[in-house]
Amino acid sequence: MSRLSHSRRAVARKTDDAYLRELGYEPVLTRRMGPFGNFAISFSVISVLSGCMTLYGFGLNTGGPSVMLWGWIVVGAMVMFIGWGLAEVTSAYPTSGALYYQAEQLGGRKWGWYTGWLNLLGLLGAIAGIDYGAALFTGAFLNLQWGFEPTPGKIMVIFLCILALHATLNLFGVRLVSILNSVSVWWHLGGVTVIVGALTIVPSHHQPADFVFGEFVNNTGWSSPLYVAVLGLLLAQYTFCGYDASAHLSEETTDAQVSASRGIIHAIGWSWLAGFVLLAGLTFAIQDYAGTVGTATGVPPAQIFLDALGVGGAKALLLVVIVAQLFCGNAETAAASRMVFAFSRDKALPGSHLWRQTSNGTPRKAVLLSVACAAVLALPSLYSPVAYAAITSINVIGITPAYAIPIFLRVKNRHRFQPGPWNLGSWGVTVGTIAVVWVAFVTVLFCLPQTRPDGGALVTVETFNYAPVALLVVLALAWGWWRKQGSSYEVPAKAFDRSASRYEDEVV
Numbered sequence: 001m002s003r004l005s006h007s008r009r010a011v012a013r014k015t016d017d018a019y020l021r022e023l024g025y026e027p028v029l030t031r032r033m034g035p036f037g038n039f040a041i042s043f044s045v046i047s048v049l050s051g052c053m054t055l056y057g058f059g060l061n062t063g064g065p066s067v068m069l070w071g072w073i074v075v076g077a078m079v080m081f082i083g084w085g086l087a088e089v090t091s092a093y094p095t096s097g098a099l100y101y102q103a104e105q106l107g108g109r110k111w112g113w114y115t116g117w118l119n120l121l122g123l124l125g126a127i128a129g130i131d132y133g134a135a136l137f138t139g140a141f142l143n144l145q146w147g148f149e150p151t152p153g154k155i156m157v158i159f160l161c162i163l164a165l166h167a168t169l170n171l172f173g174v175r176l177v178s179i180l181n182s183v184s185v186w187w188h189l190g191g192v193t194v195i196v197g198a199l200t201i202v203p204s205h206h207q208p209a210d211f212v213f214g215e216f217v218n219n220t221g222w223s224s225p226l227y228v229a230v231l232g233l234l235l236a237q238y239t240f241c242g243y244d245a246s247a248h249l250s251e252e253t254t255d256a257q258v259s260a261s262r263g264i265i266h267a268i269g270w271s272w273l274a275g276f277v278l279l280a281g282l283t284f285a286i287q288d289y290a291g292t293v294g295t296a297t298g299v300p301p302a303q304i305f306l307d308a309l310g311v312g313g314a315k316a317l318l319l320v321v322i323v324a325q326l327f328c329g330n331a332e333t334a335a336a337s338r339m340v341f342a343f344s345r346d347k348a349l350p351g352s353h354l355w356r357q358t359s360n361g362t363p364r365k366a367v368l369l370s371v372a373c374a375a376v377l378a379l380p381s382l383y384s385p386v387a388y389a390a391i392t393s394i395n396v397i398g399i400t401p402a403y404a405i406p407i408f409l410r411v412k413n414r415h416r417f418q419p420g421p422w423n424l425g426s427w428g429v430t431v432g433t434i435a436v437v438w439v440a441f442v443t444v445l446f447c448l449p450q451t452r453p454d455g456g457a458l459v460t461v462e463t464f465n466y467a468p469v470a471l472l473v474v475l476a477l478a479w480g481w482w483r484k485q486g487s488s489y490e491v492p493a494k495a496f497d498r499s500a501s502r503y504e505d506e507v508v
Contacts, residue, residue, distance in 0.1 A: 016094075016256050023095055024492020025345070029251045029338075030361030033178045035259040038250070040181035042243040042267035045126070045335060047184075047328035048275035049191055049321050051239025054133030056282065057300040060293050063232030064217030065207075065283045071229075072279055075236035076272035082400075082435040083243060083268040085407035087261035088428055090247040091420030094256035097342035097491070098247035102406035104491040106413055110482070112491050115405045116343050117478035119244070121470065122399020123336035126242055127374035129391045130332050131166065132381060134325035135159035140299035141318045144311060150298045152382050159378060162326065163371045166333040173362040174252045177334045184327035191320045192274045196281030198317065203285055203308040212283045219293070230445055237396050237442050239275060243267050244403065245335035248342075261422035333370055340366035347488045350481065377470070394470045396446045404439035407432045447471070 017027045033041075059068040086099075093102045099119045104112025135158040139150030148154070170177060200206075218228045246263030250256040253263075286292055287307035295303035301321070305314035341363035344355035355366045378391060410417050411432040424431055447468040482489075 016254060019257065020095065020251060023093065023101075025095060025251075027251065028358055028361070029096065029363075030174055031252050031254060032175050033249060033253045035253070035255065035262065036185075037178040037182055038246050038253045038256075038259045038263035039266045040185045040263075041177070041249055041331045041334065042246040042263050043188065043270060044181045044184040044327050044331035045130075045242030045245045046240060046267055046271040047130070047188065047242075047324060047331075048239060048271055048278050049188055049324035050130050050133055050328040051241075052235065052275050052278050052282075053299075053301050053321050054129075054136065054325075055235040055238055056279075057293065059232055059235040060217065060289070060300055061219035062234070063229050065212050065215045067216065067229050067232035068235060068279055068283065069213055069276070071233045072236045072272075072276055075233055075240060076268075076275070078434075078438040079237075079240040079268055080265075080272070081431050082403050082407070082439065083264050084424060085410070085428070085432045085435045086244065086247070086403055087264045088419065088423050088431075089406045089410050090250065090264065091257050091261045091422035092418060094247065094250035094253075094260050094420075095342065096248055096251045096338045097346065098244055098250070098339070099402045099406055100343065100348075101491055103409055106406060106409035106417065109486075109489060109491065111405065111409060113348060113482055113486065113489060114475070114478055115402050116339075116348055117474055118398050118405075119402035120336075120339055120343060120349075120398075121474045122241070122395050122397075122402055123332070123339050124370060124373045125377055125391060125394035125398055125470070126332050127163075127166075127329060127336055127370060128377040129238070129395050130325060130329040131162045131374065132159050132378050132391060134162050134322060134329055136299055137302070137318060137322050137325060138162075140297040140302040141315060141322060143297050144302070144306070144315050144318070156378070156382055160375060162329060163375055165326070166330045167367055167371045169330050170333050170337060170367045171362065171364050173360060174249070174334070177330070180327060181331050184324070184331065187320075187327060188324050189270075189274065191324050192278050192281075194320060195317055196277055198313060199281045199285035199304070199308055202313065203287070205287060206284045207286055212280060217289075231448070233442070234396065234446060236275075237400070237446070240268065240271065241395050241399055242332055242335065244399070245331060248335045248338040251338075257420045258422050261420075333367065336370040336374075337363055337367040340370055346491050347485070348481075350485075397443050397468070397471055398474070400439050401443050404436045408436045411436070 016031060020027050063071070089102045090098065093105055095101045097116070100112045100116030103115035135155045136150070138158050139148060139155050142148035143150055169180070216225065218225065220228050220231065222228055243264045246260045246267065250260040253259050282301060282304055285304055285308045291307070292300045292303045297303055302314060302318055305317045309317070340349065340355050343349050344352035344366065349355055355363070355369055357363070357365055377394065381391070411429050414429055
């Protein structure tokens, strides 16, 4: 579906800046990112070497190998439907605001407002999840190298240092971000090849195929295999987040109406393939399942590297993973900061006059706000052993519904939707409907408790999934800020077709 048909190519395309003005915005960001760079930022944010690796231990306990491998295939297929639907809407509305601008144009001001707040929650949760995962892997490397004890406090310090690094890199502008993302693509593909190749060639023992694709493990405390299996989908669904980065960077991309849409689809497709190879390679190489789950490093993939390759090989592969995770976090910081900038440009955030400012074409204050909020979201990790899974759930339940809203509105208002040059033609409604149903399912799923403590209690402070609380807090903040400031929120309608592109507000 990513190949443009003759009828799609027939849709006329204007210059990027001219079309942006017709959408209601004066260009202020630097447009220096090409099609490959746009694809690279979404591929870097999805980052199979971040999502798959950091939640691999969660997967070992929540369904085990069979759920990880088959879940990856199923979730990847469903995410392709979301990607196709989002790419079609992005082609029509290529702005930094992305999802919330699309929702506003297709449904009205309140739709745009709440979509923006959900998108913002998901993006900030993604920065926290990615960089905290990188801190965990860094702690595991330091443990192997110098006997470093990866306590929650020490991991938090590493996490804050990584956040500071990503803030600094993003302050230099989109050109550096684009170069780093281009390098990131080859680092990820090369890294997966090296890791899987080493785990295939070096160990003398590998798990049989019936173990990799058929072994079910339940260490959650819940008795229902079905419940545990669907919880295990978090690994794949969390990894397949962040491809809206291509849309958020569209105001800095050339030929944005096509490049951003293709960037979304190609990033999902290549990640789907690379992630499956990586998960299979890791799982075949497990030498001691119980020892991997209970590893002293705190990172099960590190234990797989140790058992299969020895200390030297483990440290080398950990460095490959850590660098990939740093690329990922840097790309996500760029995407989140553009969302903060765009939402503030339309006066939707407290202190919008600060966050919408740019310096040399870069929203530097928006960058700083993004990393500061990510730091706050990760603070519960200091006292809760399941907080990291909750952080990843925040990413999923914030950003995934935000993906579905503009797709839902495109289906609902199908006769009003004006497609861009990349579109699905007659398949748009079918694809969009499947995407929305899947999103509704996973949103409910990841609000549920993920582990059950010993002693019969359903939930304790240590095992509580606080992701729904974060979601409710953000929705409450959005509702309160709407009542106070909603009258000043004004997303521009298309300048050339204002009457057709703005609809009456609907109750949300």
